[in-house]
Amino acid sequence: MSSHASSAVDPVLQIEDLAVEFITEHGWLTVVDGVSFEVGRGETVGLIGESGCGKSVTAMAVLGLIEQRSGRVSRGCIRLDGRDLLALDSREMREIRGRKVAMVFQEPMTSIDPAFTVGNQMVEVLRRHLPMSRSQARQRSVELLDRVGITDPHRRIDSFPHELSGGMRQRVLIAMALSCEPDLLIADEPTTALDVTVQAQVLDLLAGLQAEMGMAVLLVTHDLGVVSETCERVIVMYAGEIVETASTDELFARPLHPYTAAMLASLPGLHPDEPLDPIPGIVPPRHALPPGCWFEPRCEHAIELCGSGHPTLVAVGGRSARCLRADDLRLPGVGS
Amino acid sequence: MLRLAARRLLKVIPLLLLVSFISFGLLNLVPGDPAVQIAGEFATEEQIEDIRAGLGLDRPWPVRYASWLGDAVRGDFGVSLFSKVSVATQIWDRLPATLSLIGLSLAISALIGVPAGTFAGWREGTVLDRFLTMGTTVGVAVPVFVAAPVLILIFGIKLDWLPATGYVPITANPIDWARSLMLPAIALALTGAAEIARQTRAGVIDVKKQDFVRTAHANGLATWQVLGKHTLKNAMIPVITVIGLQIGRLFGLSVLIEQIFNIPGLGSRLIAAVFENDVPFIQGTVLILGTVIVLVNAAVDISYGYFNPRVRAAA
DSSP: OOSSTTOOSSEEEEEEEEEEEEEETTEEEEEEEEEEEEEETTOEEEEEOSTTSSHHHHHHHHHTOSGGGTEEEEEEEEEETTEEGGGSOHHHHHHHBTTTEEEEOSOTTTSSOTTSOHHHHHHHHHHHHSOOOHHHHHHHHHHHHHHTTOSSHHHHTTOOGGGSOHHHHHHHHHHHHHTTOOSEEEEESTTTTSOHHHHHHHHHHHHHHHHHHOOEEEEEESOHHHHHHHOSEEEEEETTEEEEEEEHHHHHHSOSSHHHHHHHHTOSSSSTTSOOOOOOSOOOOGGGOOSSOTTGGGOTTOOGGGGTSOOOOEEETTEEEOOTTTTTOOOOOOOO | OHHHHHHHHHHHHHHHHHHHHHHHHHHHHSSSOHHHHHHOTTOOHHHHHHHHHHHTTTSOHHHHHHHHHHHHHTTOOOBOTTTOOBHHHHHHHHHHHHHHHHHHHHHHHHHHHHHHHHHHHHTTTSHHHHHHHHHHHHHHHSOHHHHHHHHIIIIIIISOOSOSSOOOOTTTOHHHHHHHHHHHHHHHHHHHHHHHHHHHHHHHHHHTTSHHHHHHHHTTOOHHIIIIIIIHHHHHHHHHHHHHHHHHHHHHHHHHHHHHHTOOSHHHHHHHHHHTTOHHHHHHHHHHHHHHHHHHHHHHHHHHHHHOHHHHHHO
16 A cells, blocks of 8 residues: 555556646636546546536546547646656547547447447457457457457447447447556446446446456546445545545545545435435535635535635545544544 | 338339329419410311320320320330420430439539538637638528529630530540539539538537547547548438438529530420420429439438438338
């Protein structure tokens, strides 16, 4: 285990002081600010937070897809296998995407091109990155479909997306993303759109593939239940910055940031007798951030000092938290 | 795909019957007694009777329709009323000019419209997009009877690059054939190209925001694969509809263009036939052109199956 919870031994992905801006009606707004973390080889790290906290934008920045969404990386450094991704031109980045880093998205129903067969699109990705003949790529695609648990892959490879269920499409997308055995897989809410039973299957599949291929996984999710089952470490984001990092066990046992604690308290199912306890209020909009701690208006533990100065991310015994009261609060966790 | 084609072609049969019925019915649209009209002012009663018998007007109309349709299916459309030349011969002589004009013009509109719209949509909001969008606005706005003389003046007379009028059959000389049709085809293609470009641009802008395009980017596909393969094939579905709509319009406008450019096509002969009350020729031509349009539209519908596999499944 590393000394600091946001760093990793033998890192695949290193993000330093990343800031991403988007053009809005209020001008350029920073939606990800000063984010730094690492993902180690073969490690699974959870990136969590409410929608709009910047977790998906961080993921898109790693893939170099921010420009597609009329945004820009305004500061920082993203290194994959030691290579500075932000220094690459779009052509070089296209060769990295799908080959070294791949992504699985939330919406399996709409994420595969409806106009081409599954096999056509898998062969296309394989042949784009690897020196393969058409028949080799097709053979490999059948193997991959088989590996992700699609029955009758020889027939399914010639299916069109509309002939497959949501769970099957997500398996196809996983197979496509992993086809070139990337060093890092970014999974952005990979199970959110799926039925609960299928969710568990897809998570098991991802874990199995990870163990087999030894890739690192950055799991972007708002679902703490998913995190507790799959991740070794967790990074909690709020309003575009990291508010807490810890190993999954530590985070669930004893959260240091009130936001993390509030998310844990809002988890359903752990205390079936108690009513759900959602976090009051909403994430503050980027053009109207509070002067002090950005969570202070929603925080039940806020003191007067919290409203004046913006806290920094402070290392606390191998983990880190962005809270003035991280040391003196004894926030409730879940489990054990 | 085959099932889709078969089903769509089956639907063609009642449509063709309707077309034939309308073509046949044209005879009855001639005001008054067709035989009297055709015979002219100074005809004797005998001459009128002859014409009436020649047209078969002494028989009830369902019988006439059945016999006319039976002949038409065998390629016999009767003879022109005055020249006594076989209508079928005249049509086969003139159809190639009209079809090559329309085919070439359609190809030109697609070859200009699809790439222009694709680049405008892909580079939405850039100077290139604004330039192309302005071009399509002009293209849609300029009527063919303005475009044609302007093209003749510039390229036919001033620069003398292409023949201003006339037509060379492809069997005589393919290069001269293409040269002779270039100006009329371009004049005819401008509006279509502009409409295809606009529809393609809208389609590309819509499709490039889709999740599967993001997947294509995330998988590191080259730009030409994302744009030329995934975006374009999906964006083509509404464009195909526009192209289908163009075809009917092109047949209508070809009448005008053939007159302006002095092309011996069906359209120019059709106008003469209308003035001469040459009913058999009008009937035959309407039937043939109607059939061509019905078949082309069926082909357009079938091509949806290529661009959108879900259509195939629904067939």
